[in-house]
Amino acid sequence: MMNQDLKFNLKHIWHPYDSMTKPLPCYMISYAHGVHLKLKNGIKIIDGMSSWWSTIHGYNHPRLNIALKNQIDKMSHIMFGGIIHSPAIKLCKKLISILPKKLECIFLADSGSVSIEIAMKIALQYWYSLNKNKKVFLTIRNGYHGDTFSAMSVCDPKNSLHNLYHKFLPKNLFAHAPKSSFMNTWNHNDINSFLNLLINNKSIIAAVILEPIVQGIGGMKFYHPEYLKQIKFLCNEHKIPLIIDEIATGFGRTGKMFAYQHANIIPDILCLGKALTGGTMTLSAIITTRKIANVISNNEPYKLMHGPTFMGNPLACAVACENISILQEGTWKIQIFNIEKQLKQELLPLINNSYVLDIRILGGIAVVECKYSVNLKLIQKFFVRHGVWIRPFQKLIYLTPPYIIDTFSLTKLTRAIKYAIHNKLLFIK
Numbered sequence: 280m281m282n283q284d285l286k287f288n289l290k291h292i293w294h295p296y297d298s299m300t301k302p303l304p305c306y307m308i309s310y311a312h313g314v315h316l317k318l319k320n321g322i323k324i325i326d327g328m329s330s331w332w333s334t335i336h337g338y339n340h341p342r343l344n345i346a347l348k349n350q351i352d353k354m355s356h357i358m359f360g361g362i363i364h365s366p367a368i369k370l371c372k373k374l375i376s377i378l379p380k381k382l383e384c385i386f387l388a389d390s391g392s393v394s395i396e397i398a399m400k401i402a403l404q405y406w407y408s409l410n411k412n413k414k415v416f417l418t419i420r421n422g423y424h425g426d427t428f429s430a431m432s433v434c435d436p437k438n439s440l441h442n443l444y445h446k447f448l449p450k451n452l453f454a455h456a457p458k459s460s461f462m463n464t465w466n467h468n469d470i471n472s473f474l475n476l477l478i479n480n481k482s483i484i485a486a487v488i489l490e491p492i493v494q495g496i497g498g499m500k501f502y503h504p505e506y507l508k509q510i511k512f513l514c515n516e517h518k519i520p521l522i523i524d525e526i527a528t529g530f531g532r533t534g535k536m537f538a539y540q541h542a543n544i545i546p547d548i549l550c551l552g553k554a555l556t557g558g559t560m561t562l563s564a565i566i567t568t569r570k571i572a573n574v575i576s577n578n579e580p581y582k583l584m585h586g587p588t589f590m591g592n593p594l595a596c597a598v599a600c601e602n603i604s605i606l607q608e609g610t611w612k613i614q615i616f617n618i619e620k621q622l623k624q625e626l627l628p629l630i631n632n633s634y635v636l637d638i639r640i641l642g643g644i645a646v647v648e649c650k651y652s653v654n655l656k657l658i659q660k661f662f663v664r665h666g667v668w669i670r671p672f673q674k675l676i677y678l679t680p681p682y683i684i685d686t687f688s689l690t691k692l693t694r695a696i697k698y699a700i701h702n703k704l705l706f707i708k
């Protein structure tokens with residue numbers, strides 16, 4: 280029997296990427312702690328997703344909770360127009376302390392997608408201020424940058440969540456995605472498609488936008504750092520700003536604090552989100568060079584015309600600050616090293632399974648690419664029955680567990696994937 284709350288949910292509440300008439304099943308979670316989610320019936324399941332890359336230190340982290348509690352009695356929110364507060368100052372100082380010197384002008388926004396909108400507005404306004412008609416963005420296939428309009432316009436037009444909307448969006452340029460993977464040798468031909476598009480359109484390109492190393496929802500592929508290195512080199516050569524979307528990869532997930540560090544480059548515009556607050560609240564940050572900020576700001580009477588109501592929310596800033604303090608203590612490096620090692624040991628042997636096409640592991644990310652799409656409804660139930668929370672999409676079963684996960688819990692996650700792969704009924708052939 281379905282309880283009243285679930286019935287209400289079914290009738291009235293939209294869920295991410297879902298239907299109102301035939302929604303996927305939903306699970307009521309009453310409590311979350313560490314790596315555990317507690318279902319309404321009291322059963323605890325192990326979280327393999329970190330709530331979509333965000334809850335890196337686990338749920339209900341005592342230090343993050345204290346940071347929130349301490350701030351809430353001072354002020355949970357106050358407008359940012361004409362006002363500054365200590366949580367924002369502290370957070371921006373912290374961000375500057377962990378970023379390259381060149382990145383020093385910070386805009387605090389609401390969510391990952393909105394940060395992409397702002398980064399793209401910044402690039403457009405930069406060229407407008409210089410009196411140049413540069414309005415097009417260059418990116419690569421298999422990319423994903425969020426669900427708002429400009430963000431969707433740089434998502435892969437076919438292989439993303441947004442192919443339906445592409446007919447309504449501004450037209451941008453898409454180079455072939457690189458074939459050289461992170462683990463294999465670099466094929467110098469990989470840059471050709473990007474290079475050609477750049478050379479043929481450089482007079483109209485406002486910026487290049489990329490996810491660094493890991494392409495998320497567009498296929499969970501890990502590309503070679505040399506690709507990013509060469510792109511940055513070309514951007515420098517042609518004076519085109521490079522926007523790096525670290526929303527998913529930032530704050531240690533790939534084994535580096537930021538994934539662009541694998542390629543030893545420095546972005547011109549950087550977008551952070553998701554794990555910025557340790558997965559407790561929504562907050563994003565766009566960080567630019569002084570040069571970009573000055574060009575925009577010196578073109579009077581124009582200013583950067585963006586200012587969300589909840590800009591610089593003090594609660595979110597306070598908890599983000601504590602999140603970065605935890606990261607600065609450095610334990611995450613050992614945690615990610617151990618997670619990667621264990622994921623490799625336990626998942627790589629699956630490559631011999633006839634349903635598995637590829638297995639990719641980098642830092643705290645594991646991807647099992649199957650030959651067939653999963654039946655999400657069935658596989659979700661299957662995973663919950665096996666005591667784990669894993670939410671695959673299309674042909675991809677992936678893990679991004681909280682960094683604090685213990686070996687036993689991680690084995691429960693990988694074992695559940697192994698059982699799923701051996702259960703042919705969970706796939707749509």
Ligand code: PMP
Pocket residue numbers: 331390391392393395423424425426490495496524525526527552553
């Ligand atoms: N960029 C990337 C790489 C992402 O993974 C996401 C979120 N899945 C976004 C942007 C959008 O972030 P948000 O969901 O916070 O709007």
